[in-house]
Amino acid sequence: MDHLVIGAASLEQGVDFVKEKFGVDMPYGGAHLKMGTHNHLMQLGNSTFLEIIAINRDIEKPSSPRWYGLDDPFIQQKLSIEPTLLTWVVNTDNINGLMAQASFSIGKAELISRGELSWYFGLPQDGRLLAGGMLPYAIEWQADTHPAKNMSSLDCHLEQVEIYHPYPKWLNNHLKSIGAHELVEVKESTTDASPHIIATINTPIGMRKLSNQTDKL
Numbered sequence: 001m002d003h004l005v006i007g008a009a010s011l012e013q014g015v016d017f018v019k020e021k022f023g024v025d026m027p028y029g030g031a032h033l034k035m036g037t038h039n040h041l042m043q044l045g046n047s048t049f050l051e052i053i054a055i056n057r058d059i060e061k062p063s064s065p066r067w068y069g070l071d072d073p074f075i076q077q078k079l080s081i082e083p084t085l086l087t088w089v090v091n092t093d094n095i096n097g098l099m100a101q102a103s104f105s106i107g108k109a110e111l112i113s114r115g116e117l118s119w120y121f122g123l124p125q126d127g128r129l130l131a132g133g134m135l136p137y138a139i140e141w142q143a144d145t146h147p148a149k150n151m152s153s154l155d156c157h158l159e160q161v162e163i164y165h166p167y168p169k170w171l172n173n174h175l176k177s178i179g180a181h182e183l184v185e186v187k188e189s190t191t192d193a194s195p196h197i198i199a200t201i202n203t204p205i206g207m208r209k210l211s212n213q214t215d216k217l
Contacts, residue, residue, distance in 0.1 A: 006083050010054050018050075044157060087136065095120045120142070134163055
């Protein structure tokens with residue numbers, strides 16, 4: 001597990017959301033010129049972190065769709081109401097090998113940078129969330145140590161990630177193809193519930209849950 005991604009209509013909205021939910025003030029990260037986005041970051045462990053990401057209206061719109069489905073009108077409408085957990089990202093030291101063994105399409109490995117950091121990231125051409133955010137994106141950092149080690153530690157720690165899906169075996173098989181099945185707990189959702197993720201995070205104000213469900217937790 002590399003990181004969890006919270007989408008927001010603006011960084012200010014996302015920071016306020018996390019402050020209310022976790023009792024911490026996440027610091028600014030930087031801008032992704034290639035993706036037309038910017039973010040705030042904090043540690044969730046030595047090699048895991050939380051990202052708030054939003055469209056950066058102050059820079060030129062990219063020539064291809066932004067990542068994490070941020071150009072999707074449905075997602076934009078959802079984020080205008082409240083920030084939400086969009087998806088998760090797994091770390092690999094061989095992104096091309098991971099993509100070759102994956103039983104689902106992760107996209108194309110693109111080189112992205114933010115400040116002095118650079119990494120390869122699996123990007124679908126249309127910028128969509130993979131399986132609505134239930135399947136992870138893949139990242140390969142171009143650094144000797146994981147960037148999370150240099151991010152602010154605000155006493156928040158990731159405890160568990162659960163994914164509820166009407167076809168848990170299907171989802172689990174895809175996760176097994178990239179060796180990610182042990183990073184999350186896949187459970188069968190009820191027939192009237194849409195697929196969703198719930199991340200449990202230990203914060204300075206107690207255990208809190210982060211989700212992409214419409215109803216607040």
